[in-house]
Amino acid sequence: MRGENGWLAVFRTLQEAFGPQEWWPAQSPFEVMVGAILTQNTAWRNVEKAIANLRAADALSVAVILALPESDLAELLRPSGFYRIKTKRLLALCQFLEAQGVGAVPEQIARQAAVPALRRDLLAVHGVGEETADSILLYALGLPVMVVDTYTRRIGGRVGLLGDHLSYTEVQAAIEAELVPGDAAVRNALHALLVSLGKDYCRPRPRCDTCPLNTRCAYAAGRCRPRQPEQP
DNA sequence: TTCCCGTGCG
DNA sequence: CGCACCGGAA
Numbered sequence: 001m002r003g004e005n006g007w008l009a010v011f012r013t014l015q016e017a018f019g020p021q022e023w024w025p026a027q028s029p030f031e032v033m034v035g036a037i038l039t040q041n042t043a044w045r046n047v048e049k050a051i052a053n054l055r056a057a058d059a060l061s062v063a064v065i066l067a068l069p070e071s072d073l074a075e076l077l078r079p080s081g082f083y084r085i086k087t088k089r090l091l092a093l094c095q096f097l098e099a100q101g102v103g104a105v106p107e108q109i110a111r112q113a114a115v116p117a118l119r120r121d122l123l124a125v126h127g128v129g130e131e132t133a134d135s136i137l138l139y140a141l142g143l144p145v146m147v148v149d150t151y152t153r154r155i156g157g158r159v160g161l162l163g164d165h166l167s168y169t170e171v172q173a174a175i176e177a178e179l180v181p182g183d184a185a186v187r188n189a190l191h192a193l194l195v196s197l198g199k200d201y202c203r204p205r206p207r208c209d210t211c212p213l214n215t216r217c218a219y220a221a222g223r224c225r226p227r228q229p230e231q232p
Numbered sequence: 233t234t235c236c237c238g239t240g241c242g
Numbered sequence: 243c244g245c246a247c248c249g250g251a252a
Contacts, residue, residue, distance in 0.1 A: 036248085043247040046239055081238040085251085129250050149248045195248055204246065205242095 006161060007178045007190070010213065014193035017212035021192035022185075024139035026051075030097075031060055032140035036132045037089050038080040049079035062094045089127025096125045112182065115143055130168045138191070144184040147191045148172050151198025158202060158219035 004012065015021075026032040031051065038047040053076040054060050059068060074087040115137060122133040130148070137145040148171045156162030162171060179186055201211040208214050208224035217224075 039247085040249040041236085041247060042249085043239070043241095046237095046247080049239085079238060081247085082236045082249090083238075085236055089250085127250065131249065135248080147248080151248065191248085198248080 007156075007175050009216065010155075010159065010161070011186070011190050011193065013212055013216070014197055015189065018193055018196050021189045021196070023188050023192035024135075026139075028060070029140040030062065033093060033097075033136050034060065034090065036135040036139070037093060037127060038077065038086055040082070040086070040089075040127075040132065042081050046080050050077045050083075053077070053079065062097050065090065065094045066098060085127070092126040093128065096121075112143060115145065118143075119145075134172075138184065138187055142184050144182050144187055146172050146175050146179065146187045148175070149191075149195070151194050151202070152191070154204075155194055155198060155202045155213075158206070158217055159213060160218040 024032045024035065026035055034054065035047055035051060038050050051060075054065075057064075057068075057076055059065055059073075059076065065073060070087060070091070073090070074083055077083045077086050077090065080086060118141075119133050119137060122128050122136060123130070128136075134145045134147045137143040138147055148168050152175075153162060153166075153171060156171065156175075157164065162174065166174075175190075179190075197212070201207045202213075206219065206224055208217070208220040211217065211220060214220035214224075
């Protein structure tokens with residue numbers, strides 16, 4: 001509706017443009033976690049290749065991955081880039097899950113009241129930072145946690161909802177303040193919509209001419225030009 | 233701040 | 243070819 005201004009207005013506009021989102025392309029909570037590690041600073045299409053390798057090797061489980069020779073695991077992860085580092089990180093995550101005793105059904109231990117402690121424990125895992133931890137909480141465990149990523153910052157900055165140099169926590173709090181507490185679905189959908197916009201429109205070199213937000217975006221109204229000025 | 237790294241697009 | 247990619251650690 002008209003009259004909304006902040007992230008909720010962005011949410012509604014994007015949902016009208018892209019349709020309802022129910023996200024994370026994965027077949028299990030564990031696969032979500034794997035994807036969350038592999039997609040760090042990496043195009044999703046490359047992550048898909050690595051996950052396909054894992055699936056083909058029947059290695060989409062904690063037990064199998066932990067039993068795999070590290071060099072073999074690295075070879076499976078290779079297409080996702082940063083593969084030696086990601087091998088270490090995925091192993092660290094699997095060791096954590098095994099220690100938790102939740103390798104098979106991790107979502108069952110997740111209750112909303114336990115979110116802060118669970119987030120803290122995830123952050124203690126090598127290779128799990130704030131975005132990865134929150135992606136796991138939201139998309140693997142279904143908990144109402146807003147995920148902040150590079151798209152969120154870029155879009156928020158351009159539309160005038162976020163300043164520069166804000167910490168992860170500050171950005172997250174700014175968005176959370178507009179969302180219904182406890183509603184995981186809206187956080188899931190909003191982040192998914194932001195990713196969709198970020199990939200296809202609000203890119204480093206933006207496509208403002210066809211962007212669903214271009215009528216309300218400060219960037220589109222100002223600095224965004226359909227093409228570079230002609231050469232002198 | 234710099235490094236980690238393959239991949240597909242412009 | 244060069245650039246950017248659903249970051250995090252050193």
